[in-house]
Amino acid sequence: MDFLQTVRGMRDLLPDEARVLRFIEKKARHIAELYGYEEVITPVIEHYELLAAKIGEENRKRMYVFEDLGGRKVALRPEFTASIARLVATKMASSPKPIRLFSIGSLYRYDEPQLGRYREFWQANYELIGSNKPEADAEVISLTVDFLNCVGVRNHTLKINHIGILRGILEREGVSEDGQNALMQRLDKKDLSGAMIIAEEHGVSKGGLETLKDLFSIRGNDREEVTRRIGETLKDYPEAKEALRNLDEIIDLVRDGGVDAKFYFEASFARGLEYYTGIIFEVYVPELDIAVGGGGRYDNLIGIFGGGDVPAVGVALGVDRLMLAMKRQGVDAPKEQRIKALIIPVNEENISNAFKISVMLRRYNIPAEVEVMRRGLSRALSDASRRNITHVIIVGSKEISEGKVVLKNMERGIQEAIKIEDLPNKIGS
């Protein structure tokens, strides 16, 4: 029966994995509070046009698109930013800026499944809306780094670039926005020669092609060297130079602020999403060759959605990929080893008493299960020791007649008959 498998690209998270996902979610929410980002929850299903508007060609092809029963062309969100921009442009249009918004949930892309790449995946998403200042970009970078440190992922690097550098050159070379986007799609695929061909096709001058070629060769983590070399290539492109200066200011703030960020500059780095206008970055760890997060500045998207001239910058962290990074780095979500009681009635007459005791214990906030399989005492006990049961309560007629039960401490291996009303204190202590 094929339908008993999860659909290709989808997966189940069993308790141990679900626990890690919820641990990351908890940390994501902690970071949101620490940075003043308020949570919003937008729907998984949105109008296709909204999601497709600026998602980029590659991502557009991989969207889950269908008609609903009312004939609407809808899609499952492949990312959060379009939905958040919609929300800000409509329901929050009159909210004072800045607006800081956090979201977490599942997203859908029809990618070829591979390690860390699922067709249903989870992201924690942060958007800082209303400011075009470098301190806003620096905040998002700081938040990203704090998030990574908070979940325990180590050795992270931020690959960074400023899309304004490339757009500044292409704009001045008269390349249309479509042409610019097509070129960036090639860059996103690491297809540098493909990008050069597109530049040529769109009439970039000989000098411009030289500049692009030089630019695309620049990468490295030596910030001074990289910015100096990029600067040299940009002498004829003032807008691109301005973009480089903006990148510089942001990095300065992050560095001077003492944020523990390790940057890798790559002048040919572009992202598949088309809405970026400023810095873009992706987060990498040595143990994975796919990014565990990414973000950037998008100053026009909210305007495209009718929200006026509202600049914004944001980041999304891939929860599944962080789970994988944690696993590879040997980082585990802490197990909360808590008290857990199992109540075993020794015979059918005591089922009701066992049930009653479970109700009572939970009122004292003590996790409690009743043995519901009606197994014999020894089988129930061996099942308890297999699992993380800390206390077993054995309910037998003799003890019950004296208002007592047998309490067995599974860790210490000792047992004693005690009064029912003393159970909470005894177990809780």
Next chain:
Amino acid sequence: MDFLQTVRGMRDLLPDEARVLRFIEKKARHIAELYGYEEVITPVIEHYELLAAKIGEENRKRMYVFEDLGGRKVALRPEFTASIARLVATKMASSPKPIRLFSIGSLYRYDEPQLGRYREFWQANYELIGSNKPEADAEVISLTVDFLNCVGVRNHTLKINHIGILRGILEREGVSEDGQNALMQRLDKKDLSGAMIIAEEHGVSKGGLETLKDLFSIRGNDREEVTRRIGETLKDYPEAKEALRNLDEIIDLVRDGGVDAKFYFEASFARGLEYYTGIIFEVYVPELDIAVGGGGRYDNLIGIFGGGDVPAVGVALGVDRLMLAMKRQGVDAPKEQRIKALIIPVNEENISNAFKISVMLRRYNIPAEVEVMRRGLSRALSDASRRNITHVIIVGSKEISEGKVVLKNMERGIQEAIKIEDLPNKIGS
């Protein structure tokens, strides 16, 4: 631009609503821990055949069904139980029983939108798998009641019935399973005469029709009277009588256990889902005419999915509906009024210092925002007092030259120049 609206039936949860949803989620997880239910996360997209198998005709028509890019007929889950049954039948087939599983997330049904009924909705779902004993049913009822009390919803009633009573009669009258399901679909729509017509069409005897008619008139909260009256109608139907006895045992356990459950018995009550075999129940509050939760026993579903003879019982609580019930009852999720600092640089020279202070404060776990709009001091201050900022830190050149900033306590309205390194203590206290 139509696509800037949420798709019909979908909605955005703004921060105040998202906070309530996450509050309920937190309580749902607390209850899961208290009862020993481990969380699993299954995908939103499943094979159509899986979800459609036993969902019932009405629900089947309202599923979001589409072909993915690989030509698979898939659907968005309209409920959790099919996915959990699949999981238990496949990946957990060899896990010792009982298995207690918790899930929470969004579900999708193409219903006519109305108050409390959205096409994307949220449920907290609990399944107790492996036991056919009444103490398992009683546990799920106890859990339901604790959940409701835990989120603060009052005056809840459990409408309850045992589907085995009706199936016991229809079985003995030779009504096919399809006929039984068709009849229950009518009952689910409160269409009693439609149900009687189906019974007649499927060859139910004259005496059988009498019995059904009598049975369908029985309802009320006087348990003794209701069970006596139901019992009287069932004299010729031993299987139905056995089902009534099972219901009785479950209610006894719940009552004797001291669970705060108020029951309403309704012999014509059926649910749209086809997989039920034992007790069924729905939760109501006086302020809403739609159920805020529902559940029941399904002993065959896991077997249908190839998991062998594994009985199960479960419940799903509607998170959106609980939000509505809370609103109607004037119950609010507690706001965690926490410290929150806003750092305002008085001029551009101090942006970097302000940023640095924000990084430092967050290291001390103090929520901090930098004024990123470069507003003047008075505008930034009035924005701070509009929001829930408790402390404003004013960063000016004069104070900075002495290693100080101005700390303004927004609640007390006092301000003083203090050393930067003293900020965490001063704010945290």
